[in-house]
């Protein structure tokens with residue numbers, strides 16, 4: 053049976069105009085695995101409040117980072133797809149969970165090329181209900197409804213794959229380029245604490261109490277918090293970082309529920325206040341640079357740091373279309389095929 057690959061990322065609005073941002077946010081935030089409250093409450097919150105208030109501000113933020121070719125997240129994902137395709141004979145497609153480049157279209161294009169067996173690669177190193185799970189569940193629904201003869205397998209979270217850790221570590225080293233820094237912050241996209249408890253397959257392990265994520269458990273296969281802390285620990289080990297010179301935080305919280313802590317903005321503020329003059333920041337929950345790295349970190353984060361007396365703020369790019377990352381994806385594809 054002919055095999056094919058579908059890389060899947062989050063998606064972006066079609067343009068940075070408020071009407072396109074509103075359409076995109078509407079689809080994104082109405083996903084019950086992103087805002088996980090009952091449908092009536094989600095509808096009230098998203099359609100009644102968020103979509104009437106947020107799109108204008110979000111559009112302004114998107115305008116600051118938008119490229120001539122389009123959304124950075126989409127353009128960088130396309131560059132990745134193109135480079136991976138050059139490493140393999142197997143057709144490599146690209147889709148987005150939200151927006152115009154749908155998973156349905158991506159699967160249809162592979163089927164049109166005669167593909168009968170697909171490896172779905174969610175472009176997220178760590179598992180989360182709001183990212184990997186929603187992709188896999190939707191692909192499964194589309195397969196059942198539209199492509200009953202298509203076989204789909206998905207690549208699990210690869211946060212602790214030694215080769216992934218090596219690629220990420222070398223990328224950090226390359227971008228720091230020998231520059232010294234006082235603190236390296238690993239900032240991951242946040243999720244509400246509730247998401248962590250919902251994904252706990254043991255139903256009792258995750259207490260978000262500081263110790264559960266470092267106590268061995270089969271819950272960690274689906275624990276986003278554990279997986280983020282592990283990436284930091286493993287990269288720290290790989291690069292022989294000195295204890296106290298690096299830490300983990302969580303960014304991009306929305307709403308009033310408790311999200312994973314410590315929060316990135318408050319951490320940057322604290323580091324500045326403590327007299328740290330030179331910090332670097334890496335964002336390993338994202339494979340491609342996007343609004344959350346280019347605006348929230350590289351612009352807003354830097355501003356906070358400078359306001360607190362910090363001097364040098366180095367933002368390390370995501371893996372994007374890094375050659376070693378492309379080679380690793382090509383290797384995983386070869387092993388699967």
Ligand SMILES: C=CC1=C(C)c2cc3[nH]c(cc4nc(cc5[nH]c(cc1n2)c(C)c5CCC(=O)O)C(CCC(=O)O)=C4C)c(C)c3C=C
Pocket residue numbers: 062063064065077081086087106110123125176180182183241242243244276304306337338341342343344
């Ligand atoms: C409200 C809940 C949200 C959850 C839960 C969430 C989890 C989550 N998101 C990413 C990756 C990305 N998120 C991006 C943007 C973004 N995320 C949310 C909300 C939640 N995310 C919003 C409202 C937005 C839109 C931007 C805004 O209005 O501020 C992006 C960037 C997309 C782009 O076009 O550049 C990414 C990527 C992860 C990895 C994650 C959970 C682990």
Ligand SMILES: [Fe+2]
Pocket residue numbers: 241304
């Ligand atoms: Fe997000």
Ligand SMILES: [Fe+2]
Pocket residue numbers: 257258259260264265266275277278
């Ligand atoms: Fe945990």
